[in-house]
Amino acid sequence: TPDRDWTLVDTLYPQITYFAGTPASIASVTPVKLVEGENVLSVATDFLADTNRNVRWQLVAGGGLVVDDDSIHVKKDVIGIATLQDFINGVAYKKVRFILMSPENPLIIRNMTELKHFRDYINSGEVFYYRIDSTFHKTNLGMEDELVEIPAGGEEVYFKLADTIFNFIDIPNWEPIGNFDNHFSGYFNGNSKHVLLENMRIDSVGSYLGLFGYSDGTIDSVRMDSVVITDKAEQYVGAVCGYSMGSVSACTSSYGNVSSSGNWLGGLIGFCDGGNLTGLVHYKGVVKREEGVNAASTGGVVGYIRMGKVSYCHNDSSMVVGRNNVGGVIGYHYGTDSVKYCYTIGGSVSDNLTSNSNANNCIGGVIGQKGAQSNSGRIVNCYNEGTVVSAHTNYVAGVVGYNNYTSIQRCYNTADVTGRDAVYGIVGYTGGVTFAFNKGNITATGGTALGISANMSSCCLNIGNVTGSGSAYGMYNGNSSATLCLNAGRIVAKNGSASGICNEPHGTTVQTIKKCVNVGEVISYTGAASAFLNGNGALVGNYNAGRVNGVTKTGAISCLKPATDSYYDRQMMPNPTFQDYSNALPTAEMIGDAGINAGFRASLGEDDWIYQEGMYPRPLWTDTVSMP
Secondary structure, X not given: OOOOOEEOOOOOOOEEHHHOOOHHHOOEEEEEOOOOOOEHHHHHOOOOOOHHHOEEEEEEEOOOEEEOOOXXXXXXOOXXXXXXXXXXXXXXXXXXXXXXXXXXXXXXXXXXXXXXXXXXXXXXXXXXEEEOOOEEEOOOOOOOOXXXXXXXXXXXXXXXXXXXXXXXXXXXXXXXXOOOOXXXXXXXXXXXXXXXXXXXXXXXXXXOEOOEEEEOOEEEOOEEEOOEEOOOEOOOEOOOEEEEOOOEEOOEEEOOEEEEOOOOEEOOEEEEEOOOEXXXXXXXXXXXXXXXXXXXXXXXXEEEEEEOOEEOOEEEOOEEEEOEEEEOOEEEEOOOOOEEOOEEEEXXXXXXXXXXXXXXXXXXXXXXXXXXXXXXXXXXXXXXXXXEEOOOOEEEEOOEEEEOOOEEEOOEEOOOEEEOEEEEOOEEEOOOEEEEEEOOOEEEOOOOEEOOEOOOOEEEXXXXXXXXXXXXXXXXXXXXXXXXXXXXXXXXXXXXXXXXXXXXXXXXXXXXXXXXXXXXXXXXXXXXXXXXXXXXXXXXXXXXXXXXEOOOOEEOOEOOOOEEOOEEEOOXXXXXXXXXXXXXXXXXXXXXXXXXXXXXXXXXXXXOEEOOOOOOOEEHHHHOOOOO
């Protein structure tokens, strides 16, 4: 009797009048998101069912539920269907499909066929469906009681690969998951402990290329092997994801060959726009930007990061080749976020320039270029042990090729670095450097070479040979002060000035070199040479125990400015040509502990130095920092 027992509404099934207008009376296929311990009744409906109303919940499918006469509670993460029935007649009139997923209970992708279906449905930009038996469906026709709805893009839904090998060998040209119009927006677990994705190949013209093309979701634990992306690819190219606006973590690509003819190429990620990157590894692969004009940002792990923190990422024994902003781990990192615990081991980082027309192209063993604005974060505990080489590029460095505003802390380089001009052991251009060391050989084939950086702060060590076709400096060449720095490398300038520590500081501000040490040989074939300084600046409490030879001037400490409380070993420097008012001592009075010259010891102090028999004093910090 419609007037009494039923309410009729257009586009809806007849509703029991007692419950008319409540969500419980309208059948739904929209998933209801729950958390462990939550009451399905209170979330899926707005009414309270109890025995007085003669209704109850009955479990139809899905485990991990606690069922009683008036409610269902979630015991653990489940996907399932619950049915509300009339208590007396047992007639079902309400079905609620609920979908509760987390990393512990995701939707399972079992094989390549399902992976392709998953990809197709994500790329369609429409809702799709998941069956309890772990299969994906485009529509729910004929299976309304067995499916749950997945939002477009998989938004906030957890997916996981089943324990198997996903071999792409029969797919000549993989179409990525997600594109510019329809992003992947869920959570994807590649199950890397048990799953390998191998032989993925992309051989097509276009952008946003990788396993994922465009993602603003989360990608985790993807392990890939023998990926090939040909140079038909244009921009936003990486083995795992071409363009990511979300987080990517714990992913690996090994023995792959990833190429591009355009911008933003990375071994794993092409372009990261805002998400964090953690634990990404590129192993024994090739990342190569093919020859072209003004192609930007190539990285062994990620090509370009607009915003986002990067940590624990590394490139192992891979070859990285690009045109400008080329880095062993990161091509270009823009913005204010930090980079921590990232490194390159073995392999090489280089450019493919054939002339000097684009000279300032920035190549680094870890990062090609960092920062383009003030307060650009920090680079901490990063290092390079792979060769960095360019015949035609300026700003080439062991850790960061070109740095704007970022502070560098506890970073080192052990590999040889060769570039055209402005070649550094640690970092190029600006940024304070502390607790850094270089033991690679640094060579500039067309200009100036420096053991550490353009600017200096404190506690830095160079033990590598530094050779410039122009000038050469063991530490730095810029407008900053230095404290407790040590050069033990051989510094050679073929056509310019040479110094164990610093050249003339830029600008009008007089900077101070304090408590620094040179024990390396310093040579200029055509100009001035000194242990510490070839220009303006204050020299306080320094000492030199290395040989210095220049043509126009030879300074045991300085070639221009008087030194205060500074000493040199006269047996190593018997005839300096510039009188800088420093103090000459025999070797015996500059080594050891008990027999060291009192004035020399007083100039250094006790707190920052180690005095040991048979050795020159050394800065205390060198014994507190682990060095390979």
